[in-house]
Amino acid sequence: MSLTDLRDGFRDDEQLRRARRVVHDRLADDRDPQECRYLMRFWWQLGMTYQEVSMEQLGQYVGRPKLDVIEELISAVRAGHAEIDAWADMVEWAFPVTRDRGYEAAIGSAG
Numbered sequence: 001m002s003l004t005d006l007r008d009g010f011r012d013d014e015q016l017r018r019a020r021r022v023v024h025d026r027l028a029d030d031r032d033p034q035e036c037r038y039l040m041r042f043w044w045q046l047g048m049t050y051q052e053v054s055m056e057q058l059g060q061y062v063g064r065p066k067l068d069v070i071e072e073l074i075s076a077v078r079a080g081h082a083e084i085d086a087w088a089d090m091v092e093w094a095f096p097v098t099r100d101r102g103y104e105a106a107i108g109s110a111g
Contacts, residue, residue, distance in 0.1 A: 035063060
């Protein structure tokens with residue numbers, strides 16, 4: 001399944017930014033660097049028309065609960081704008097904001 005059509009499924013740039021924010025803030029956790037890397041590639045894919053990441057790569061590197069959420073977003077993007085909003089609401093409720101430990105460490109060592 002190609003992911004190059006996702007960019008066209010958002011109502012506007014704000015809805016795309018919200019979906020990306022949810023992926024970044026709620027799913028990408030740097031305690032698992034490989035999973036985080038592929039979630040961030042998916043984050044990038046949401047706004048691109050070329051292939052940044054494949055479903056096969058996501059399936060290989062992203063754990064089942066988060067992969068289910070990513071698959072739900074893909075389905076929502078292809079189903080309609082209201083479904084994307086409902087997806088974002090659900091994920092914001094179900095997943096806490098992750099701490100960016102790498103950023104915190106870099107800031108801590110710089111100060």
